[in-house]
Amino acid sequence: MFSSLTASNVQIPPNMFPFPFWIHAVFSCVSLVFFAYLFARDRKLQHLLYAIAIPFSLTIWLSDDKKYFYLVGLIEFVFLCAISTASLIEKRKARKLAASLQNTASLPTFDKKRNVQEAIDKHLDECERRISDISSELLDEYDVEEDENA
Numbered sequence: 001m002f003s004s005l006t007a008s009n010v011q012i013p014p015n016m017f018p019f020p021f022w023i024h025a026v027f028s029c030v031s032l033v034f035f036a037y038l039f040a041r042d043r044k045l046q047h048l049l050y051a052i053a054i055p056f057s058l059t060i061w062l063s064d065d066k067k068y069f070y071l072v073g074l075i076e077f078v079f080l081c082a083i084s085t086a087s088l089i090e091k092r093k094a095r096k097l098a099a100s101l102q103n104t105a106s107l108p109t110f111d112k113k114r115n116v117q118e119a120i121d122k123h124l125d126e127c128e129r130r131i132s133d134i135s136s137e138l139l140d141e142y143d144v145e146e147d148e149n150a
Helices: 002-005 020-044 045-062 065-106 107-143
Strands: none
Touching: 045 107, 065 107
């Protein structure tokens, strides 16, 4: 059947198939390679569905029965609905991830740095106060007068 479809003298009804089989086959092969590459790279479900749905449309050439024609059309419609749904779900996940990254990455980092700096400053102030207290105690203990030049 496919060999008869690829022959150049095959008359195709214009209302059923707007272009010949070989153009459809080339388009399907190119789209299969393209969407398979995108799926391998991005791991998005809609790319996998495209990689299946477009070559699946070649099955329309297997029969001239109108019922089969409509069945393939219905299956392609289901593929398009699934692709749209997968795309919407992927966009929502991306938005949520971007929002969560934006919320956790902007101000808390600055606040953490500021809190750490404040803690260091408090600790240094406490150390200076203790050193001053200890030096005063030592001076008092040994009755040594402080040098005003020091």
